[in-house]
Amino acid sequence: MTMPEITADEQSDLARALLDALNPLATAIRARATGQPEHRMWDAEPVDVALGVLAAWRVVDAEVKRLTEIAAGTAGSYGASYEQLGAAWGITRQGARKKWPDAVTRPSTAEAPVALELFGGEAVLTPDRATGHWTWTAHAADGSCGASAPEAASPTREEAAAYAGAYLREHVAPAG
Known part of the structure; x- marks a missing residue:
């Protein structure tokens, strides 16, 4: 550039x-x-x-x-x-x-998948060891499953968690 x-x-x-x-x-x-x-x-x-x-x-x-x-x-x-x-x-x-010595973070080989339980569902955040980006998969309370697209991987675990949390929130169990 x-x-x-x-x-x-x-x-x-x-x-x-x-x-x-x-x-x-x-x-x-x-x-x-x-x-x-x-x-x-x-x-x-x-x-x-x-x-x-x-x-x-x-x-x-x-x-x-x-x-x-x-x-x-x-x-x-x-x-x-x-x-x-x-x-x-x-x-x-x-x-x-x-x-800027701390501007670029290298992916840690020690990073492990992280499980989240939100809104009655569960998501797993997974690091890509090659890029350091994070993807997510989720099983929502309403029975639906979702995942981030590989090309939409998040640069941080926190961002992936936000997307997974938003998915789980949209797919809560029906009131009954």
């Missing part, structure tokens, strides 16, 4: 949006640091104002890094490889592994 470069207009729009978002943060940080009211933030020596803006960018940088880690982890939880993460970020597979 190669990401196209942004256009000059898009870069200009992005810079404007970031500066618009940064201004209130820089003002608040500077006001707290100096004890001055926010409306007086810009009435300081230019070096102090510039340092206040720099401090605000540090906060933004930390937040971008945090959100980037979340995005990489989310992509990894849905099956993205380090090669794909690296391509999206413009770095190598090894660089992505170093940047």
Whole structure:
């Protein structure tokens, strides 16, 4: 997955949006640091104002890094490889592994099927050792049987459990 470069207009729009978002943060940080009211933030020596803006960018940088880690982890939880993460970020597979060491989880060979009893029925969640994804089969209280399609395997056990639980809830025993 190669990401196209942004256009000059898009870069200009992005810079404007970031500066618009940064201004209130820089003002608040500077006001707290100096004890001055926010409306007086810009009435300081230019070096102090510039340092206040720099401090605000540090906060933004930390937040971008945090959100980037979340995005990489989310992509990894849905099956993205380090090669794909690296391509999206413009770095190598090894660089992505170093940047986000916990983003891609390897399937555990110790994972075992899990049984659930819900709504009077039972479901079994089964890991696919090759992909790390999970499938489910269910015997519902109304006597019906259901299963996830192999191509619809879930990236996590919890997601497979949610689908199996939804199936069992839809197929409760008739009131009688």
